[in-house]
Amino acid sequence: MDWVDRIEVAAARIAPHIVETPVMRSSAFGRGIEMKLEQTQHTGSFKTRGAFNTLLASEVPRAGVVAASGGNHGAAVAHAAQQLGHRARIFVPEMAGPSKIALIERTGAELTVVPGEYANALELAEREAAESGAMQIHAYDADPTVEGQGTLMREWEAQGLEADTVLIAVGGGGLIAGALAWLGDRRKVVAVEPMTSCALHAALEAGEPVDVAVSGVAANALGARRIGRICFDLACRIGTDVVLVSDGAIIEAQQALWQAHRQLVEPAGATALAALMSGAYVPDADERVAVLVCGGNIAPDPDIALR
DSSP states (O other): OOHHHHHHHHHHHHGGGSOOOOEEEEOTTSSOEEEEEGGGSGGGBTHHHHHHHHHHTSOOOTTOEEEEOSSHHHHHHHHHHHHHTOOEEEEEEGGGOHHHHHHHHHTTOEEEEESSOHHHHHHHHHHHHHHHOOEEOOSSSSHHHHHHHHHHHHHHHHTTOOOSEEEEEOSSSHHHHHHHHHHTTSSEEEEEEETTSOHHHHHHHHTSOOOOOOOSTTHHHHOOSSOOHHHHHHHHHHTOEEEEEOHHHHHHHHHHHHHHHOOOOOHHHHHHHHHHHHTSSOOOTTOOEEEEEOBOOOOSSOHHHHO
């Protein structure tokens, strides 16, 4: 089966377990846009789609599942495992932050907080999977994950998406890979990355995935050291544009979502909107634009968004 057929199968498979997240139109950000509010998904991000698809499509061993995560993927895997009756061990870096760590803990998963960044958590998760026989669920660079994330764009089109162009934040690339796999070249997809965590931009410049340094306000969600191969291959084949945004622009977009629509999102969730508001992406006058709001796991004291 091709990507579209596999995403169709994934959509049917996970339908009983996910939320059909709302869409809205807004003129509050300088022009009319469409938005999908995926931060209202179970565990606060799109990651639940890929987690359920992977577990439901697999023979999960008695040892359960293992996942490394900046936070959102870990919460999604822990939630899906809890719902389906599997043991879950989650490894996250300290930079995941208290909100995401607490969310994982509430599922009852076995949680290990690792010094460093996502790559350090991934190393320990891979070791645990090898030693225990548990199934590892990759955060972004695995077919079942990408198929699950692709159901988001399928759902949005079924809800009446009219946009010519969709702006999507990128970390490791699972979400945008799912969008590209579903859409092909039927709509323009623009990748938005923080200037300080830009694995896809670096890979396209180098002609292959390369390691990058990661930091900044969105690093606990968009801080993959290297872009996924699936995302890279799809982006190269389709010709995906990448734009970069500053931490300041991300925070401004985060504040704007709260002030305009009382949508409380984490920095990663506002990153795609930051491209539009900051001028990093400038649409044509008649270009119809959509923005994916992808994550809502903000820190417990959301001062940035509430100003």
